[in-house]
Amino acid sequence: MIDLYVYFLTLVMVSMVANTALSIYGIFFRPSMIKKIIALTILGDTANTFAIIIGYKRWVNPETPVTTPVLLNYTNINKTYIEEFAKMRAVDPLPQALVLTAIVIGLAVNLYLVFLTLQTYRLYGTTDVREIRRLRG
Amino acid sequence: MNRDVIGLIVLLALIIGFSLLLSIAGKYYIPNPESRKPTEIFGGNNQLAYLYLKYTYYPNDTSRTVLSPEAVTAIVWDFRGLDTLFETTVFYLAIIGALALGRGLIKIEKPVGEHGLSIIVKTVTRLTSVLIVTVAASIALHGHLTPGGGFQGGSAAAVAPLLILIIFSIYYFLEKGISKTLMLIIRSIGLIVIGLVAISCFIIGVIQGSEAFVFQNQRKIVGVYGEHSIEVSLPSHIAGELISGTLWFFNIAEFFAVMAGFTIVFMLLFVPEKAFREGGGK
Amino acid sequence: MINLELLLYAFMALLSISSVIAVYLAIFEKKLVRAVVFSAIQSTLYAILYYLLMAPDIALVYIPVSVGLYPAVILILIRKTEGEEKV
Numbered sequence: 001m002i003d004l005y006v007y008f009l010t011l012v013m014v015s016m017v018a019n020t021a022l023s024i025y026g027i028f029f030r031p032s033m034i035k036k037i038i039a040l041t042i043l044g045d046t047a048n049t050f051a052i053i054i055g056y057k058r059w060v061n062p063e064t065p066v067t068t069p070v071l072l073n074y075t076n077i078n079k080t081y082i083e084e085f086a087k088m089r090a091v092d093p094l095p096q097a098l099v100l101t102a103i104v105i106g107l108a109v110n111l112y113l114v115f116l117t118l119q120t121y122r123l124y125g126t127t128d129v130r131e132i133r134r135l136r137g
Numbered sequence: 138m139n140r141d142v143i144g145l146i147v148l149l150a151l152i153i154g155f156s157l158l159l160s161i162a163g164k165y166y167i168p169n170p171e172s173r174k175p176t177e178i179f180g181g182n183n184q185l186a187y188l189y190l191k192y193t194y195y196p197n198d199t200s201r202t203v204l205s206p207e208a209v210t211a212i213v214w215d216f217r218g219l220d221t222l223f224e225t226t227v228f229y230l231a232i233i234g235a236l237a238l239g240r241g242l243i244k245i246e247k248p249v250g251e252h253g254l255s256i257i258v259k260t261v262t263r264l265t266s267v268l269i270v271t272v273a274a275s276i277a278l279h280g281h282l283t284p285g286g287g288f289q290g291g292s293a294a295a296v297a298p299l300l301i302l303i304i305f306s307i308y309y310f311l312e313k314g315i316s317k318t319l320m321l322i323i324r325s326i327g328l329i330v331i332g333l334v335a336i337s338c339f340i341i342g343v344i345q346g347s348e349a350f351v352f353q354n355q356r357k358i359v360g361v362y363g364e365h366s367i368e369v370s371l372p373s374h375i376a377g378e379l380i381s382g383t384l385w386f387f388n389i390a391e392f393f394a395v396m397a398g399f400t401i402v403f404m405l406l407f408v409p410e411k412a413f414r415e416g417g418g419k
Numbered sequence: 420m421i422n423l424e425l426l427l428y429a430f431m432a433l434l435s436i437s438s439v440i441a442v443y444l445a446i447f448e449k450k451l452v453r454a455v456v457f458s459a460i461q462s463t464l465y466a467i468l469y470y471l472l473m474a475p476d477i478a479l480v481y482i483p484v485s486v487g488l489y490p491a492v493i494l495i496l497i498r499k500t501e502g503e504e505k506v
Binding site: 004005008009011012015016018019022023025026030031032034035037038039041042045048049052053055056058059062065066067068091096099100103107110111114117118121126127128 | 422423424425428429431432435436438439442443445446451454455458461462465468469472473474475476477480481484485489492493496497499500501504505506
Binding site for chain 2: 002003005006007009010011013014015018058068069070071072074077079082083085086087090092093094096097098100101104105107108109111112114115116119
C-alpha cells in the first residue's frame, strides 16, 4: 500500500523542518538572552544535519550496505576494487568536509556571543531584553 | 504541565500525519539510488563525488592523487585547502575579540584556605585527565588513516583543562605558571607552523629553481596537452610508513592550536566577579 | 528475517521524533538549567543519527563540542547572571 522506506526517510526530513521552526520561534519570542543563545545553537546544528542527509545514498541491493568514505585495507588493492568503492559503496565525502568547516565557524560565533552577554549583564544588571529596552539601552 | 503535554501531542500528530500525506501523494525528496550515474557531457565519469573517491589513493598515477586513504581529511587539507585556511582565520579573530572584551582586570588575589572539590574527585581527575589527552593525541596523529584529524583531536583534548579548572581551581593554574600569555604563545606557534607548511613546496621550488604551487602536496601535471610536469613534492612515505606529505604536519599543528585556543577562553570565563567590580575600569 | 535496511530507517525515524520532543521541552522551559540539559540530550540523539548516516568525522567533532564544551560554558554564564526566565 505505502512504501515504508520512503515513509521513514520523509519522517526524518519533516522532523528536521519542525526543529528549525521551533528554534526560530525560540529566537524571536523568548525574552531571555541565554534562551536565545541556546535556540541559536539548535538552529545551526539542524542546518548541518540537512547537509549530511543529502550526502547519504540508498543501498544498491539488500546484501551490501553502504560504508564510510574510508579505504580500510589500502595495502592490497586493484583497479576493480577502487571502481566498485567509488561507484557503489561509499557515501559522498564532500558535504562532510563542508559541515566540518561550518561547525567550527558556528562554535566561534557562539562563544563570542557568550562574552557579549556577560558584558551586557555587567553594564545593565539584567539579561531581559524588555528591561533593557525600557532603560533606553 | 498540562499545556506542555497537549502541545507536544498535537505537534507529533501533525508531523506523522503530514509525512504520511507526503509519501502517499508521491512528492518527496529522498536520496536517489542512481545519483552517481555519469552524465553524457564530457564523455561520462565526471561526477564530483566519484572523482574525489577514486583519486584519494591511486598509486598508479601520482599526479592527481593525495595518497591518503581517508577521503574527508584529503578534501579538507588538500583538495579544498583554502577553505580551511580562512576558517582558521575566523576562529582566531573570534578568540581575539573575546580577549579584547576581558580588559579592566585588576590583580587576582588568592584567599586563604582549601580550594576546589573533595579529595576523592581530585584523585580521580589526576588519572583521567592523562587518559583524555592520550586518546585525543591518538585521534589527531592518525588523521590520514582513520576518521579523525587535527580539529577532532584538539576539541577532545580541550576537555582536560576544563576539568582541571573546575575541580582544582584557577589559582592552581596561576601557581603552576600557566597564564593566558603562555597559551597565546602556543596558539601563535601552531598557526605559524600551519602557514610555513602551506608554502613549503613553494620554498623548495625557489631553492631548486623550478616552479611550484602554494598548498601543493604531490607532483602535478599542468598544460593544455599535459606536457609540463612539476616535480616538487613532499615525501609520502617515511621509512616505509605512510604519512601523506603535508597532511601529517597539518594535523599536529592544528591539534596544538585548537587546544590552546579553547584553554584561553575557559581561563577568561573563570575569573571571579569581584575582580571586575571594585575599581576595574569599563 | 526482516530487511536490514528497513530496520535502519525505522531507527532513524525514531531518533528524529525523540529529538523533536527534546527541542520542544528545551525551548518552552522556564528554569534555564533544565533547558541546557534538554539541549544536551538533543545533541546526543543527533550524534547517534550522524553515526547511522555514516559520517564518523562529524560525530567525532560533535560529541566533545556540543555535549561537553557548550553546556559547561552556558552553565558558567547562568551562574554569573540570572537563573530563571520571566515570561
